[in-house]
Amino acid sequence: MNRPASAPMRNLPDKRRRTVVTPEGIALPFTIGSRAARFGALLLDFLIIGLALLALTLLLIWMFGGLFSATDGTGAMNGAAEFLMIFYFLLLFAARYGYFLGFEMGPRGATPGKRLLGLRVAARDGGRLTAEAVIARNLLRDIEIFLPLVLIFSAPSGEGGPAGVAAAAWFACFMLFAVFNKDAMRAGDLIAGTWVVEAPRARLAAALSTSAAAASGTSSLTGARYDFSDSELGVYGEYELQTLERVLRDSNDDTIGQVAETICRKIGWTTGAGDERAFLEAFYAQLRARLEGGLRFGQRKADKYS
Structure with missing residues (x-):
């Protein structure tokens, strides 16, 4: 079976409108989410994650803060405090990766930030959004956001020399990838075969x-x-x-x-x-x-x- 194709809808002035032919041969119209809406949704999601982590951190300090003032007699952190630190770092890891994976694998295909701005993740071939696609698009977030930011902010200090500046410029291309294609796709979307589309809020x-x-x-x-x-x-x-x-x-x-x-x-x-x-x-x-x-x-x- 040939791969389903997508093409711009005719007779519609909106350049973000697309028609996708599903594997069953049904033509479905979509509207690509705007870059501004996607950026706003990302900020909202990071805000939600940050506030949740802040609340959790304060709760842990309030409940178990006394563990860190006690030592094992040699000045080293005691076993209970070490376990709590390991648990805390695991929570940070889960928040960083599990938040996006968990919500986008759900039936709505959207994080709370995307839902608030009327967006969702969809497969570009019109089929079902698979777990593999969601994992692929989110694993590239480090290359698209976090790593470029680290390199860009460290470049002015001269750390890494010319190689550091070249690396910052290279990873900046990944960060700005969505700006230079008509479907506003991230590099993760391109690899995973997904895009972010508008999801009307009306029930x-x-x-x-x-x-x-x-x-x-x-x-x-x-x-x-x-x-x-x-x-x-x-x-x-x-x-x-x-x-x-x-x-x-x-x-x-x-x-x-x-x-x-x-x-x-x-x-x-x-x-x-x-x-x-x-x-x-x-x-x-x-x-x-x-x-x-x-x-x-x-x-x-x-x-x-x-």
């Missing part, structure tokens, strides 16, 4: 609450009744639910028709022409109810492959 559940098809499974257009069995709904998971939500929110007739045809082919249904949106609204509402019911019993289906 589809509220928009569908007045829809007859979503509420009762009955089309107001044709009167057709859409009631799906557990086996039919069990074909898809959370990722497909999020994709369907995005399709219904964008309200592109061509995309809705393609998605309805794909689902019908998958579950063995046939719908009348012109009733595709009612079919998708009913399928979305029932699939969401099924997945939420499964979560209450500790059963989670991430996607159609799980």
Whole structure:
């Protein structure tokens, strides 16, 4: 199978709009997150991490500060204090790497900073965002941010000589990589096959609450009744639910028709022409109810492959 392609959407003035063709052959529209929004989200995430670490540090000092004033008789730090220091450095490591990995591997694909600014991480091929992609894009953050900052701030002092200045210039290219490509991708995004896109904050559940098809499974257009069995709904998971939500929110007739045809082919249904949106609204509402019911019993289906 050929790799799905992406191309700019036609008839849209926004240069950040893209259309991605998923592995199922469905064209989905996306809007690339702006550089300003991404920078703001990163600052918010670092602020959240910093405040959490500060609160944790003060708590540990308040609870165990006396350990550091006691020694083992030779002036060395006692065993309890050494254990606490090791524990603290492990927490720093987890905060630095686990924060981004944990949130971006979640169903929303976004850290709290990204969610506050309406952004999320998505796979550029339209498929599911994998753990491997999230790990790859985040492991490069040291090369893109921390290492360049260290070299840039140390260069004026003359440390490292000409080699230090050359290294600072080289790593600055990684830091500024997102500035020089139209999709605002970091080097980590390029390697991982991801990009950061806008995720509208509006909840589809509220928009569908007045829809007859979503509420009762009955089309107001044709009167057709859409009631799906557990086996039919069990074909898809959370990722497909999020994709369907995005399709219904964008309200592109061509995309809705393609998605309805794909689902019908998958579950063995046939719908009348012109009733595709009612079919998708009913399928979305029932699939969401099924997945939420499964979560209450500790059963989670991430996607159609799980």
